[in-house]
Amino acid sequence: MPRLLLAPMEGLADDVLREVLTRVAGYDHAVTEFVRVSGSLLPPRAFRRIAPELRAGSATSSGTPVRVQLLGSDPACMADNAAQLAGLNPAGIDLNFGCPAPMVNRHRGGAALLDEPELLHAIACAVRAAVPAHIPFTAKMRLGVVDTARALDCGRALAEGGVVGLVVHARTKTDGYRPPAHWEWVGRIADVVGVPVVANGEVWDEEDWRRCRSVSGATDVMLGRGAVADPFLVRRIRQGGEAPADRDAEWAELLPLIGEFWQRVLAKVEARHAPGRLKQWLGLLRRNFPQAEILYAEVRAMKDVPAVNRVLGSHGVPVLKVAA
Structure with missing residues (x-):
């Protein structure tokens, strides 16, 4: 069975959303947002803050293993952490060479390092020496900074440095998240490395998944924003992906999960930040669910929790009562 993985998505797929998405359909594993490593040895609480699943066997409540991602540029410090x-x-340790965020890249993190395959190799070697063999050690990379000139060198550097698997987001740093994804480059990298390669980027539906695998030659696919916009995508792929989506039935199934997400967000962040998190998810759900478009329009201007709570309740989302 081809593997389906849930991507690390900074500022979007934290432990709250991972919990909900993996409840709908099982992923083979998920990867956390990155833990930034910048010159000091982080205490255990820093890792548990990003990956609270570490307290529960490094898995979500539905049993999806959760690997923790590290981001940094100093080999010795990365190894220590x-x-x-x-x-x-x-459940695994992953290295981030894919984040295109300007703030991250200015501090020599993420995809900005893809012009330096020698440094990627040094980081991978150092971390490999520090991580016990029984813990899966992987990396995620893009195709380069502004072009693909060093993509093959970067893939080789990481594989020769000791990673046992590689996820390739088939765009450069400069591409950001603009379509298209250049899936053919996933296959080119796979041809020169001796480890399994997973394709990632611009998979929004079952047809994208099929084309991605066909063009890249990769068996396994990591889903990102497509999985957030369509929480049932993994389940339909696993069921064969032939039957058309019943969006009304899926929305009815999604309502209690939106309610759970909302309550978990309220428990995690300050109340003033909670509506923004809900709008972020609804904004992506609008791609597939007309009901989400309506709900998003109603809460878009709202900033206080009781008002959002009332609107959610009126749409059939089960929510706890919040005092006005």
């Missing part, structure tokens, strides 16, 4: 993380028994 990987060793610290390994002591918490994560």
Whole structure:
């Protein structure tokens, strides 16, 4: 069975959304948002803050294993922190060479390092030496900074540095999240590395999944924003992906999950930030659910929790009562 993985999505797929998405359909594993490593040894609480699943066997409540991602540019510091993380028994440790965020890249993190395959190799070697062999050690990369000139070198550097798997987001840093994804480059990288390669980027529906696998030659696919916009995509793929989506039935199934998401967000962040998190998810759900478009329009201007709570309740979302 082809593997389906849930991507790390900074500022979007935290533990709250991971919990809900993996409840709908099982992923083979999920990867956290990155833990930034910048010159010091982080305490265990820093890893648990990004990956609270570490307290529960490094898995969501539905049993999806959760790997923890590290981002940084200093090989020795990355190795020290990987060793610290390994002591918490994560389901896996992943390295981030894919984040295109300007703030991250200005501080020599993420995709900005793809012009330096020698540094990627040094980081991978150092972390490999620090991580016990029984913990899966992987990396995620893009195709380059502004072009693909060093894509093959970067893939080789990471594989030769000791990663046991590689996810390739088939765009450059400069491409950001603009379509298209250049899936053919996933296959080119797979041809020169000796480890399994997973395709990632611009998979929004079953047809995208089929074309991605066909063009890239990759068996396994990591889903990102497509899985957030359509929480049932993984389930339909696993069921064969032939029957058309019943959006009304799926929306009815999604309502209690939206309610759970909302309550978990309220428990995690300050009340003034909670509506923004809900709008963020609804904004992506609008791609597939007309009901989400209506709900989003009603809450878009709202900033206080009781008002949002009332609107959710009026749409059939089960919510706890919040005092006005």
